Amino acid sequence: MSEDLSTARITRRLGTAPQLRECTNGETCPDLFELSDGSFAVMGTEATAVLEPSLPSDAGRADYERIVIISRETLIRAKRDIPDA
Template sequence: MTSHLGRNAARASSIKRRLDNAPDRRRCLSGNTCPGIYELHSGKFAVVGTDRTKELRHLLACGEDQCIVVLPRHTLVWAKANIPDA
């Protein structure tokens, strides 16, 4: 049985909604390999893209526990209308 705190932590890190268009509505060959931007129940965002940490770390500040993810332009453009102002 999961504790109350465990359930709350799991919900906080779960996906609330996808901010960009679903894979079937855009230029994506497979729903399993599409980049995306997601809002989590915690209010944070999760990004699925191509890891370019090795190539870009020398140009950008990136902590050891972080990675640099690159998205196709259209992914962010489609998500723009769904990203809250505050």
């Protein structure tokens, strides 16, 4: 599924800002955002080449998709802002 992202905009951050997570050096500052179309954007460390070989056999990745790592702390702090439905 290739989506048209030309109109999507970041509407809010999920979780705590990187500076409040003591990420002040501009490096390894993962973040999660909700977009205007209701989808989510993840900013993290690109790890496709490293992790793709270990994907489960029932997982698939399109050419335009990337595997991105975020820290456990980032996701846990965002949990309160992630909608249930």
